[in-house]
Structure formats: structure tokens, C-alpha cells
Amino acid sequence: MSVQTTNGLREWQRYDSKQGLLRWTLWLLGVAVFVWCFQKISAGTEWSFVLDAPEQGADIFDRMIPPDWEYARVLGRPLWDTLNMATLGTMGAVIFAVPLAFMAAQNTTPSVRFARPFALFCIVASRSINSVIWALVLVMILGPGVLAGTIAIAFRSIGFIGKLLYEAIEETDHRPVDAIASTGASSGQIIAYGVVPQVTPVFAGIAVFRWDINIRESTILGLVGAGGLGLELNASIGNLDWSRVSVILLAIFATVIVSEWVSARIRKAVT
Amino acid sequence: MAEVAPSVSGRAWTRPPMIASATLRWCILVGTIVYLIAAFITLDVNWQRIAQGWERGQRFLGGFAPPDFVTRGDAIFDGVLESLWMAFAATVVGIILSIPIGVGGARNLVPPPVYIVCRSFMAITRTLPEILVAILFVKLFGFGTFAGFVTLTFATIGYFGKLLAEDIEAANQAPLEAMRAAGASWLQRLNYAVQPLVMPRAIGIAIYRLDMNFRESAVIGIVGAGGIGATLNTAFDRYEFPSAAAILLVIIIIVLGSEYLSAFCRRLVR
Amino acid sequence: MPVLRLEKLLKRYERTGYDALKSISFTVEPGQIVALIGPSGAGKSTLIRCVNRLVEPTSGKVLWGDVDLVGLNSNELRGARRKIGMIFQEFALVDRLSVMENVLSGRLGYVNFWQSLTRRFPQKDIDEAFRLLDRVGLMDHVDKRADKLSGGQRQRVGIARALMQDPDLLLVDEPTASLDPKTSRQIMRLIAELCRERKLTAIINIHDVPLAKMFAERVIGLKDGAVVFDGPADQLAGEVLTRIYGEEDWEEAGQRALMKFVQLGDGGPSVDPTRLAGLR
Numbered sequence: 046m047s048v049q050t051t052n053g054l055r056e057w058q059r060y061d062s063k064q065g066l067l068r069w070t071l072w073l074l075g076v077a078v079f080v081w082c083f084q085k086i087s088a089g090t091e092w093s094f095v096l097d098a099p100e101q102g103a104d105i106f107d108r109m110i111p112p113d114w115e116y117a118r119v120l121g122r123p124l125w126d127t128l129n130m131a132t133l134g135t136m137g138a139v140i141f142a143v144p145l146a147f148m149a150a151q152n153t154t155p156s157v158r159f160a161r162p163f164a165l166f167c168i169v170a171s172r173s174i175n176s177v178i179w180a181l182v183l184v185m186i187l188g189p190g191v192l193a194g195t196i197a198i199a200f201r202s203i204g205f206i207g208k209l210l211y212e213a214i215e216e217t218d219h220r221p222v223d224a225i226a227s228t229g230a231s232s233g234q235i236i237a238y239g240v241v242p243q244v245t246p247v248f249a250g251i252a253v254f255r256w257d258i259n260i261r262e263s264t265i266l267g268l269v270g271a272g273g274l275g276l277e278l279n280a281s282i283g284n285l286d287w288s289r290v291s292v293i294l295l296a297i298f299a300t301v302i303v304s305e306w307v308s309a310r311i312r313k314a315v316t
Numbered sequence: 317m318a319e320v321a322p323s324v325s326g327r328a329w330t331r332p333p334m335i336a337s338a339t340l341r342w343c344i345l346v347g348t349i350v351y352l353i354a355a356f357i358t359l360d361v362n363w364q365r366i367a368q369g370w371e372r373g374q375r376f377l378g379g380f381a382p383p384d385f386v387t388r389g390d391a392i393f394d395g396v397l398e399s400l401w402m403a404f405a406a407t408v409v410g411i412i413l414s415i416p417i418g419v420g421g422a423r424n425l426v427p428p429p430v431y432i433v434c435r436s437f438m439a440i441t442r443t444l445p446e447i448l449v450a451i452l453f454v455k456l457f458g459f460g461t462f463a464g465f466v467t468l469t470f471a472t473i474g475y476f477g478k479l480l481a482e483d484i485e486a487a488n489q490a491p492l493e494a495m496r497a498a499g500a501s502w503l504q505r506l507n508y509a510v511q512p513l514v515m516p517r518a519i520g521i522a523i524y525r526l527d528m529n530f531r532e533s534a535v536i537g538i539v540g541a542g543g544i545g546a547t548l549n550t551a552f553d554r555y556e557f558p559s560a561a562a563i564l565l566v567i568i569i570i571v572l573g574s575e576y577l578s579a580f581c582r583r584l585v586r
Numbered sequence: 587m588p589v590l591r592l593e594k595l596l597k598r599y600e601r602t603g604y605d606a607l608k609s610i611s612f613t614v615e616p617g618q619i620v621a622l623i624g625p626s627g628a629g630k631s632t633l634i635r636c637v638n639r640l641v642e643p644t645s646g647k648v649l650w651g652d653v654d655l656v657g658l659n660s661n662e663l664r665g666a667r668r669k670i671g672m673i674f675q676e677f678a679l680v681d682r683l684s685v686m687e688n689v690l691s692g693r694l695g696y697v698n699f700w701q702s703l704t705r706r707f708p709q710k711d712i713d714e715a716f717r718l719l720d721r722v723g724l725m726d727h728v729d730k731r732a733d734k735l736s737g738g739q740r741q742r743v744g745i746a747r748a749l750m751q752d753p754d755l756l757l758v759d760e761p762t763a764s765l766d767p768k769t770s771r772q773i774m775r776l777i778a779e780l781c782r783e784r785k786l787t788a789i790i791n792i793h794d795v796p797l798a799k800m801f802a803e804r805v806i807g808l809k810d811g812a813v814v815f816d817g818p819a820d821q822l823a824g825e826v827l828t829r830i831y832g833e834e835d836w837e838e839a840g841q842r843a844l845m846k847f848v849q850l851g852d853g854g855p856s857v858d859p860t861r862l863a864g865l866r
Contacts, residue, residue: 082401094458129355173571177535186373188365224678229668229695242682265445331705332729
């Protein structure tokens with residue numbers, strides 16, 4: 046290849062003049078939008094605060110070390126609550142997401158005109174709203190505690206599991222489904238024998254994957270009052286007790302890593 | 317039906333269990349039940365509080381009929397704009413910063429020490445939930461969009477860098493070999509053998525990350541990092557449910573819109 | 587046992603305006619084994635799928651005795667399908683279910699939903715399933731997963747599933763398309779034997795002319811959705827074959843027809859692109 050010797054020249058000739066112009070305009074537009082965005086941000090920023098951030102950071106870091114290991118003993122219960130929010134929340138989500146997914150999938154929906162749009166709407170609404178916002182709403186209604194967190198996790202997960210599952214249902218092989226239909230099976234039996242066995246492994250993978258994400262999310266739901274490790278974190282930050290904050294951060298970090306490992310193992314086993 | 321051959325008549329059949337060992341099967345079953353009972357007991361449901369909250373819940377749902385876009389219209393508009401430019405700026409800066417780190421995390425391009433450092437940095441940025449990072453940065457930089465911008469940038473680096481690194485590792489190795497054989501320098505190899513292969517998917521990921529950053533900006537605003545989340549939090553604090561409903565609807569609509577947009581862009585790039 | 591009569595059966599794909607079947611009429615006597623031959627894309631698959639309405643015919647009648655299958659509502663159709671067994675081109679087994687579950691799925695039309703969900707089939711169904719598995723030589727594989735078997739074994743499971751229905755009519759769609767020559771012959775022999783044992787009426791789609799001549803008493807030749815030959819198997823020679831497959835090299839003709847079929851892509855059975863690649 047003689048490309049290196051003519052590097053600049055070749056690069057320049059890669060697009061004809063019209064294409065080149067379009068590309069440059071797009072780039073210019075992108076840069077302009079970015080500069081405008083950044084000006085907006087900097088206009089709303091107190092730069093003196095930003096400039097002394099390194100000092101602040103060093104100060105906080107100093108207070109975080111050494112971590113208050115004694116405090117770790119108290120974290121047992123919040124950790125248990127965090128696990129429960131994620132696990133029960135995922136289970137609850139599965140109960141609603143599975144029928145919704147079958148209603149939303151083109152090849153299994155009972156009615157294209159009513160059930161399908163309804164199911165798709167539920168899935169989209171659930172997906173667009175972060176579990177922290179769900180928790181905010183639910184804490185307001187149900188009061189602070191693990192219950193609100195569990196339901197928030199479930200609400201957010203319905204859309205996630207529902208979407209991935211209905212896509213998997215739509216991708217199933219139609220030939221075995223035809224074969225089951227040709228035996229005179231009812232539509233329920235066709236789904237149970239033709240579709241369900243095909244999507245089971247995918248479904249298990251999705252559920253475990255979401256459980257793993259939920260562990261991470263449930264560690265912080267306490268920040269808005271929904272129980273678990275986040276609640277302790279909120280209290281410690283409020284009291285400016287940084288040596289405790291570092292313990293909680295380490296606990297969150299460890300929990301997330303362990304759950305990621307577990308989920309990866311299970312997913313490898315089912316597929 | 318035809319007559320039954322004696323050798324097989326009356327032989328029972330049940331579906332073979334998924335887990336062969338009966339002991340293990342029972343242990344898992346009992347373990348699950350015990351766990352579920354324990355988990356439900358510790359849920360600590362406060363029925364009195366729920367009864368009280370019920371009325372508030374009804375008012376919240378009532379807020380959707382009809383949602384009030386007008387009263388807090390200016391705040392909603394400002395919030396959405398703030399979220400949008402926060403998300404955009406963070407995506408741009410995040411991606412620019414993630415390129416060296418992503419390349420550093422590709423096993424086939426760099427020596428092991430660089431690989432380990434880059435990979436662990438990305439692991440940390442991905443593992444810490446955005447909202448925690450936001451709290452930290454709000455403490456450091458003060459309330460407002462700058463903290464939000466830095467948070468989203470931080471998250472983008474981890475996300476984009478990891479996918480970029482994996483893409484580079486999975487890309488066809490042959491062109492890279494050819495470049496090396498031709499005596500190309502490290503940067504030239506990057507430009508000619510890696511960039512063209514990775515580019516199309518990278519653009520798709522970038523658009524998806526922009527969408528994600530916008531959604532996240534609705535959350536980190538709750539802890540003081542600006543954007544639509546801050547507006548939402550204020551609405552909830554003041555129990556202005558019709559306005560809160562309006563904000564939630566705006567978020568849903570923008571997320572939907574960006575989903576269509578990103579699907580469209582990805583088709584365009586392909 | 588009833589007579590099967592097709593009257594002016596027509597299948598038109600609305601989107602393309604292409605007629606896959608052009609007014610097909612013929613009668614099959616009880617107990618007769620009919621081979622349906624013709625190039626790929628001639629409409630063989632569509633034709634037998636129109637009989638049990640896996641593909642909805644556009645117009646015409648499928649008379650089974652005095653019942654017109656085309657006019658049945660979905661409940662009556664299920665009842666009719668119970669008595670029509672079908673064997674598929676690529677076996678169409680449910681891969682993740684065991685051999686036994688696949689065979690028992692032939693009884694789904696006879697048991698209620700709850701029984702089928704919990705796999706509690708009546709003992710006489712289980713007896714019959716064991717008997718059939720013994721007959722097709724799969725007694726050692728009862729609880730294996732279907733995707734752990736070889737091609738020939740998988741088709742044997744497909745045959746057992748169809749016979750589990752205790753059918754009067756057997757529809758067989760290219761049973762040997764994905765099998766090697768020796769296994770193809772064994773499978774065809776098994777199907778023919780079982781049809782004679784149980785005195786079944788059968789329509790067999792097959793593109794392999796020698797196999798058709800070997801195992802069927804009557805052959806119907808299909809070309810571009812119309813019947814161009816109908817007669818005893820031993821009349822199948824030179825001139826007739828040219829009428830069915832055209833003057834050109836047979837393999838090439840088949841490939842072009844297949845391409846046309848793929849481009850249609852409207853409700854008809856889809857064609858795996860890897861198989862197309864194999865043809866080239």
C-alpha cells in the first residue's frame with residue numbers, strides 16, 4: 046500500500062466536493078451547537094466553586110479515610126433490604142411483563158386493534174421513566190420504605206423485560222408453531238408447546254440481566270426514601286459523616302460486582 | 317386405535333425434571349420459599365401510611381387529567397432545554413475523552429499495563445450509579461448544570477469506552493496485520509485499519525448514549541444537578557401534581573421521539 | 587373413510603397479485619398414496635398447506651367427505667385438523683422439548699389445555715406414543731431433547747407425532763429435503779409402510795422423481811400452480827418429465843423458481859437464505 050506517503054492528499058480526495066461540503070457543514074453545525082451548549086452551562090456555573098473543587102475533593106477524600114469499619118456491621122439490614130427490593134421487584138415485574146409481552150408480540154397477540162397498542166403503551170411508559178422517579182412518586186403515595194422501592198423497581202422493569210421478551214417472541218421459528226397448529230391444538234396450546242419452549246432460555250437470560258441492573262438501581266433508591274443502602278448513604282451525607290460514606294460506597298461497589306458476576310454465570314448456564 | 321403391544325402397555329411417563337438430583341431440587345424449592353417468606357416479612361408494610369397516601373395517590377393520578385403544561389410552562393421549557401444541552405455537551409466531551417481510553421482498553425492495540433489501567437477506570441465509571449456520582453460532583457462543583465454535565469460525561473466515558481474497546485477487539489484482525497506488514501505507525505494503523513471498521517456502530521452507540529444521557533439528566537436533577545429533574549423535584553415538593561404529570565409526559569414524549577430518531581439515524585448510517 | 591376432493595382451488599397473494607395455485611381440481615380415493623412432484627416454487631407446499639389451511643386458500647373448495655374445510659370456523663377447523671396429520675420438510679420439531687413431548691403434542695387436539703400444560707396425558711395416549719416410538723425405532727431416545735437427534739431420527743419423531751393424531755389423511759411436505767440419500771429412502775419406506783398398515787390416504791410432496799416412482803401409486807405433476815400431469819407412477823418418463831420440469835437443466839430451473847418464491851415472500855413458507863447459498 047502506498048497510502049502513507051500520500052496520506053493528506055488521499056484523505057482529502059475521499060469524498061467528492063458535494064459530499065465533502067455536506068460533511069463539513071454537519072461538523073461545523075455540531076461544533077457550533079456544542080459551543081452554544083457549553084456557553085449555556087458555563088453561564089449557569091459559579092466558576093469560583095468549580096476552581097476550588099480540587100481542594101474540596103482533597104478535603105472530602107481526607108475525611109473518607111480511614112473508613113469507619115465499625116459502621117459496616119450496621120449495614121447488614123440495609124443490604125438485605127436492597128437485595129429484596131431488587132429480587133422481589135424483578136419477580137413482580139416478570140408477573141406483569143410476561144402477559145404484556147405475549148399481548149404485544151405480533152404473532153401471539155389476542156387482538157391487533159386493542160390488546161397490542163395497550164400492551165405497547167404500558168411497555169413504553171414503564172421504560173421511559175427511571176426507577177428513581179417511580180420511587181419518588183411511590184414514596185409520596187405509600188410512604189418511605191422498602192415497599193415503595195420494590196414497586197418502583199418492578200414498574201421500571203416491566204417495560205425492559207416486556208420489550209426484550211416480545212421481540213424474542215416475534216423472532217421465534219414459525220415452523221414448529223405451524224406443526225403444532227396442524228395437530229388441531231387450540232391457540233393456548235400452540236403458545237404453550239410451540240412458542241414458550243423457544244423463548245424460555247431467552248426469557249431467563251433477560252430476567253437475570255434485569256435483576257443485575259436492579260441490584261445496582263436499588264442501592265440508590267434510598268436517596269429518595271425508598272429504603273436500602275441509599276437511605277444510610279443519604280443520612281451519612283446529610284451528617285457530613287464521610288468516613289461512613291466511604292464504607293457505604295465500598296459496600297455498593299462490592300454488591301454490584303458480585304451481582305454482575307452471579308448474573309453472568311447464570312446467563313452462561315441457561316444459554 | 318390399534319392394539320397395544322404388550323411390551324410397552326401401561327408404562328407410565330412423566331416429564332423428566334429439569335434438575336436431575338431430587339435432593340438439589342428440594343433444596344432449591346425450600347430455599348426459595350424460605351427466602352420469599354423472609355423477604356416479605358421484612359418488607360415492613362405500614363398500612364396506616366398507605367391508607368393516608370391513598371388519597372394523595374388519587375390526586376397524583378388526577379393530575380394527569382388534565383396535566384398542566386401552562387402554570388409552570390417556563391420552568392418546564394427551561395428544564396427541558398437545560399437537560400438537552402447538558403446531555404449533548406456531555407455526550408460530545410464524553411466520547412472525545414473515551415476514545416483514548418477505549419483504544420487503551422483494546423487488548424490488541426496496547427501493552428498490558430495500559431490495558432489494565434484503562435479497563436479498571438471504565439469498570440469503576442460503569443459500576444457507580446450516576447446518581448451517586450452526581451451527589452459527589454454537586455458537593456465539589458456546587459448546584460447546577462455543570463455538576464450534571466460532569467456526571468454525564470463521566471458515565472459516557474465508561475459506557476462508550478467499553479463498547480469501543482470490545483468493538484476494536486472483535487473487529488477483523490487481518491487489515492491490522494496488513495498495515496503492520498506495510499510498516500504503518502501506530503497512529504496510522506489506528507486511522508486506516510481500525511477507524512473505518514468501528515465507525516458505523518460507534519455512531520449508532522453515540523446516538524443511543526445521547527438518548528440515555530437525556531433520560532439520566534431527569535434523575536440526577538433530583539440531587540441538585542440541574543435540568544428537568546430539578547423542575548420535577550420542585551413540582552413534587554410543592555405537591556403540584558398537574559405540573560408534575562405534565563413534566564412526566566414531556567419526558568415520555570422526548571424519550572419516544574429520540575428512540576425514533578436514533579432508529580432513523582442508525583438506518584441512515586448503515 | 588372419506589374421499590378428498592379439491593375443487594377449483596386458487597391461492598393468490600394479494601400484495602403481488604401472483605397466483606401460487608391456479609384453479610386446482612383433483613380427487614384422492616381413500617387409502618391412495620399420491621406423490622405431488624414439480625419444480626420448487628410450483629406451488630406444492632402451498633397446495634398441501636391449503637388442505638389443512640395453514641395457508642388460507644383465496645377461493646375454491648377442499649371437500650373432505652361432504653365437509654368443505656375452507657368454510658369451517660376456527661373451532662370446527664381444529665376438529666378437522668385433528669384427523670389430518672402433517673409431516674414437515676425440516677421436521678418442524680420443538681427443539682427444546684423432549685422426544686416424548688414432541689410425539690405427545692400430536693394429541694393436543696384431544697386433551698384440554700390444563701392436561702397439556704401439566705403433561706398429564708391419558709395413559710392410552712402414552713401407551714400409543716411408546717408403541718409408535720418403538721415402531722419408528724426410537725425407544726432409546728424417549729427423554730432426549732429433540733435437537734440432540736440426527737436428521738433421520740428427527741424426521742422419525744415427526745412421523746410419530748403425525749401418527750399420534752390417529753389421522754385419516756396424511757399431508758407430507760418434502761420429508762426428505764434435508765436428509766442424505768440413504769436416510770431419505772428409509773424415511774420414505776417407513777412412511778409408505780405406515781400408510782398401508784393404517785390404510786391412510788396420503789399426499790406426499792417430493793422433488794425426487796425416483797423416490798416418487800418407488801413409493802407412490804399415483805403421481806400428480808405441478809408446474810406454475812397448475813396440474814400438468816396426473817397418472818400412475820410408471821407413466822412417469824421422458825416426455826412427461828419435460829412437461830413438468832421444462833426443457834432446461836432441472837437444477838437450474840429449480841433454482842430460478844426458488845428465487846421467484848423468495849422475492850414473493852408473502853405469507854408463503856419462507857426460504858432459508860443459507861439453503862439458497864447451497865444451491866449456487
